[in-house]
Amino acid sequence: IAFTPQLAVGNIFGGGMIFYLDSSSQHGLVMAPFDQGNFEWGCNDTIVGTSFNTGTGQLNTNLILSGCPTRPIAASACNDLLLNGYSDWYLPSAQEFTLIYDFFDTNRPYEFASQLSWDYYWTSTEVLYYSRDAFVCHPNDRHAYPRNKNEIDKVRAVRTF
Numbered sequence: 001i002a003f004t005p006q007l008a009v010g011n012i013f014g015g016g017m018i019f020y021l022d023s024s025s026q027h028g029l030v031m032a033p034f035d036q037g038n039f040e041w042g043c044n045d046t047i048v049g050t051s052f053n054t055g056t057g058q059l060n061t062n063l064i065l066s067g068c069p070t071r072p073i074a075a076s077a078c079n080d081l082l083l084n085g086y087s088d089w090y091l092p093s094a095q096e097f098t099l100i101y102d103f104f105d106t107n108r109p110y111e112f113a114s115q116l117s118w119d120y121y122w123t124s125t126e127v128l129y130y131s132r133d134a135f136v137c138h139p140n141d142r143h144a145y146p147r148n149k150n151e152i153d154k155v156r157a158v159r160t161f
Contacts, residue, residue, distance in 0.1 A: 007021060007025055007026065009021055009028075010103070013030060013161070014030045014086065014159065015032070015084035015085060015086035015089075015159065016030040016031050016032045016084070017033060019031050019099060019158075020054075020099045027161060029099065029161075030159050030161060031156055032081070032156055032157040032158070035155060036078060038153065038154055039073055039122070039152065041075075041134040041149035041150075041153075042074065042075070044131060044149055045067065046131035047067045047126050047131075049063050050064070050124060050125050051093060052093060052094045052095050052125050052135070052144070053093060053095050054095045054096050055093075056093045056096075057093040057096045057158060058088075058090045060090075060091065060093055060126075061078060061079055061124050062090075064126075074091050074122040074153070074155045075090075075091045075124060077155050077157070078155060078157035079091075081157050083157070086159055088159050089159050090157065090158065090159065091124040091155065091158075092123055092124060092157075092158045093124050093125050094123040094135040094137065094144035095125075096123070097123045097137045097144070097156075098142045098143075098144065100116070100156070101141075101142040116154075117154060118140075119154045120136040120138050120145075120147060120151070121137050121138070121154045121155065122134065122153050122154070122155055123136065123144060125144065130146065133146040133147060133148055133149065134147065134149050135147070136151075136153055
């Protein structure tokens with residue numbers, strides 16, 4: 001008999017903690033169990049094609065890395081991560097990062113402070129109308145805010161399963 005892991009938000013699976021499941025409850029997003037450090041987003045030039053939406057963080061990360069030779073940056077810190085046997089980590093899109101906040105707010109409000117710091121976190125979403133900014137999220141609320149790419153902010157990798 002094959003063991004089938006229980007897939008539920010909050011469970012440890014796939015190298016981290018599940019914070020989002022899609023409607024099939026067989027696929028979702030996992031966040032790394034700790035921050036990857038503090039980095040610039042990198043490159044003030046426009047990175048064409050990044051998206052705000054869930055499911056686009058990996059593509060955004062690939063676009064950033066192919067369009068920005070500077071290292072280390074937020075996207076490379078996630079892309080280069082080898083953690084718990086997984087090497088397919090990426091910098092989450094703005095909407096993917098807001099799902100982390102939704103998870104904690106709904107499921108574990110008292111655990112939030114021990115899981116994420118009260119600082120800005122980079123997302124892989126560039127501000128469309130101003131290439132010197134990318135979106136950050138802050139635990140104070142679930143909105144994404146534009147921030148200059150040269151700022152040093154927290155990074156938390158995610159991966160899909």
